[in-house]
Every structure is written in C-alpha cells, then in structure tokens.
Amino acid sequence: MEQVTYKVGIVGGTGYTGVELLRLLANHPAVDVVAITSRSEAGMSVSDLYPNLRGYYDLAFSEPSEAVLLGCDVVFFATPHGVAMEMAPKLIAAGVKVIDLAADFRIEDMETFSKWYGLEHSCPDVMSDVAYGLPELFRDQIRQAKVVANPGCYPTSILLAAVPLLRSGLVSLDGVVADGKSGVSGAGRGANVAMLGAEMSESFKAYGAKGHRHLPEMKEKLHQLVDQPVDLTFVPHLVPMVRGMESSVYLTLTADASEAALHSILETTYEDEPFVDVMPLGSLPETRMVKGSNMCRLAVYRPQGGSKVVVLSVIDNLVKGAAGQAVQNMNILLDLPETLALEQVALMP
Numbered sequence: 001m002e003q004v005t006y007k008v009g010i011v012g013g014t015g016y017t018g019v020e021l022l023r024l025l026a027n028h029p030a031v032d033v034v035a036i037t038s039r040s041e042a043g044m045s046v047s048d049l050y051p052n053l054r055g056y057y058d059l060a061f062s063e064p065s066e067a068v069l070l071g072c073d074v075v076f077f078a079t080p081h082g083v084a085m086e087m088a089p090k091l092i093a094a095g096v097k098v099i100d101l102a103a104d105f106r107i108e109d110m111e112t113f114s115k116w117y118g119l120e121h122s123c124p125d126v127m128s129d130v131a132y133g134l135p136e137l138f139r140d141q142i143r144q145a146k147v148v149a150n151p152g153c154y155p156t157s158i159l160l161a162a163v164p165l166l167r168s169g170l171v172s173l174d175g176v177v178a179d180g181k182s183g184v185s186g187a188g189r190g191a192n193v194a195m196l197g198a199e200m201s202e203s204f205k206a207y208g209a210k211g212h213r214h215l216p217e218m219k220e221k222l223h224q225l226v227d228q229p230v231d232l233t234f235v236p237h238l239v240p241m242v243r244g245m246e247s248s249v250y251l252t253l254t255a256d257a258s259e260a261a262l263h264s265i266l267e268t269t270y271e272d273e274p275f276v277d278v279m280p281l282g283s284l285p286e287t288r289m290v291k292g293s294n295m296c297r298l299a300v301y302r303p304q305g306g307s308k309v310v311v312l313s314v315i316d317n318l319v320k321g322a323a324g325q326a327v328q329n330m331n332i333l334l335d336l337p338e339t340l341a342l343e344q345v346a347l348m349p
Contacts, residue, residue, distance in 0.1 A: 006334055009035040009072040011064060011087070012079035016185050017101050019050045020323030021076055026056040028327070028341035030334070033057065034072065037064040070094045074330050077101060078323075085122045088147055092129065097333050098147045099326050105130045105149035106217050116213045133329040135338065136273050137163060137225060148329045151221075152214045153321025154180045154236060157247040159221060160276060160296050161313035164269040165262065166226045171251040171309060174231040178218075179248045182317055183241040183287075206237045244287030245317040251309045259302040262309060266300055274339050275320060275328065285314040292316060293346040294324035316346075 013036035038061040047054040077084035077100045084100040107113040131145035158178045215234045222230040270276040277297045285297040301310045331338045
C-alpha cells in the first residue's frame with residue numbers, strides 16, 4: 001500500500017526550534033515540508049542559513065502565504081507568542097491541524113494567560129478544540145484535537161517527573177519544589193547581550209525566581225492531572241551549555257514507601273512509553289544522555305531514607321522540550337506510528 005504524504009508548513013522557521021523541526025522532518029517518510037516562512041529571511045535558501053540541512057531541502061524561506069498554509073495538512077508555529085492565535089481560526093476552518101510551539105494555547109484560563117503574557121487572547125472559542133501536547137499524559141485528547149499546544153520545555157521535564165508520584169497518594173500536594181536548569185538555546189536565537197559567550201560562560205544563575213511564565217502552565221496541568229490544586233514552587237536556572245535541561249523535583253512523603261516502591265510507580269506509569277526511560281535505581285541522569293534525542297530519562301531517590309523524595313529528569317530542551325515533541329504530536333494527530341522520525345540515539349560525548 002502506497003504511503004500517504006502529508007503537506008507540512010512551518011511558520012517562523014529561522015529559530016532553533018524551526019531548524020530542529022526541519023532536521024527531524026528531513027527523515028520523516030510521510031511528510032513533505034512545502035513551506036517555511038520568515039519575514040526577515042524571505043528569499044534565503046534554507047541550506048544557506050542552516051548548512052547542516054544542505055542536500056535535504058530544496059526550499060527557501062518565504063513570506064507567510066495564506067493560500068499555501070491553507071493547503072497544508074499540518075502547520076507548525078515556531079513563532080513568538082501571539083502569532084499562532086491570529087492565524088489558527090482560519091486554518092482550523094480549512095481542516096488544517098495546528099501545532100503551536102509557543103504559549104498561545106497552553107493555558108486554558110484566559111485571565112491567567114493575559115496576566116502572564118501581557119496579551120488578550122484573540123480566539124478563546126478555539127480552546128475547546130485544543131489539547132495540551134504532552135503525549136504521555138494527554139494522548140487521548142491529542143488524538144481528537146484540532147490544535148495542539150506544545151508544552152514548554154520546563155513543564156515537559158517537570159510534569160513527567162512529578163505526576164506519577166503525585167497521583168499515587170504517597171506524597172503531599174503541598175510544598176512541591178521544582179529546580180530547573182537549561183542550556184542557553186532555550187532563550188532563542190535572537191541577539192541578546194546576556195547570552196553572549198563572555199557573559200554566560202563559566203557562570204550559573206537563577207532567573208524568574210519571583211515567578212516564571214511556565215509556573216501557571218504547570219499548576220493548571222497538575223490540577224487537571226491530579227484533580228486537586230498542587231502547591232508548586234519553580235525556579236529556573238541558566239547553565240553555560242548550548243542544549244539540554246535537567247530538572248530536580250522535590251516532594252514530601254505522606255506515607256512510608258521505599259525507594260524501590262517509588263521507582264516501581266514510575267516504571268509502571270511509563271513502561272509502554274517509547275520516549276520516557278525510567279533508569280535503574282541509583283542512576284544519575286545526565287543531559288548528554290539525551291542530547292539530540294526525543295527521550296526523557298528519569299531517576300528517583302529517597303535520600304537517607306528520609307521524608308523527601310527527589311525525582312531527577314533530563315531532556316534535550318530543543319527536542320523533547322520543543323520540536324521533537326511537536327513531531328510526536330503530529331504523528332498522533334495523523335494516526336502515524338508515534339516514533340516515526342524520532343528514534344535518533346543521543347549524541348555522546
């Protein structure tokens with residue numbers, strides 16, 4: 001039986017998530033990237049901007065064309081916040097599936113969205129057709145969706161680590177602490193003095209300590225997944241590497257449970273998941289174990305047999321934290337094998 005080829009468009013393809021989408025889709029047997037838009041680089045060959053794609057695409061960046069995008073089966077938005085919600089209603093009406101890698105559809109409460117992003121949502125009526133794109137926890141909703149809100153990178157690493165134990169009844173829903181560390185590619189490709197090598201090399205810092213915009217996203221999803229409010233403190237940090245993310249999640253036991261029992265809960269939750277690896281007891285996940293891959297690797301500890309539980313989580317912020325997860329969501333939407341074009345082995349060293 002001949003393979004169906006789906007037409008894909010990418011809006012805003014010059015950033016790091018845009019080139020990751022192109023890299024992953026270059027080896028996808030069921031899609032054809034027919035358009036990649038950029039107002040700033042219109043007319044430039046994709047391979048001129050990203051030489052790693054030379055020989056894979058005979059395509060140039062173009063001004064956004066409504067006619068071309070409306071002819072696609074799936075359109076990815078790798079754009080700043082506020083762009084996807086302006087274009088989504090017309091695309092949905094034409095039967096195009098929308099996957100937004102920004103935050104336009106991640107938060108369902110419109111008041112909360114406006115507070116944290118400083119934008120009035122232009123199409124709140126579309127939210128009934130949106131699924132939060134974390135497949136391991138929202139797969140059934142994704143299958144039925146017209147729009148997928150690709151999660152933030154920090155929420156991906158933290159929710160995968162925290163949810164199984166929060167659901168177990170063995171840990172408190174109060175006093176949950178998530179300590180996240182990300183490489184500088186998470187800040188995007190735009191010129192920024194703070195991201196210069198001389199500014200961030202050999203240094204380590206927290207940011208967003210008073211409140212980061214991924215916090216309301218995580219709290220809303222935790223409430224939905226656990227069916228009760230979760231008291232979460234989240235502090236992100238910038239580390240001097242290009243890509244990679246490590247999140248340490250701290251929880252408090254409310255009942256006695258051995259480290260092995262806690263490990264078993266994670267293993268059972270993710271035993272059939274192709275992109276979550278619960279590592280053996282005593283393991284220490286490293287970001288290089290997932291670099292370039294769509295994998296999340298987890299480990300759990302109960303230090304000194306005390307009342308605290310620590311779950312360690314590593315992902316590549318540009319793959320499982322962004323473009324790889326977006327492709328995973330596309331595969332689900334199109335009823336394709338979920339692992340298609342996503343089975344890259346992590347790069348070491």
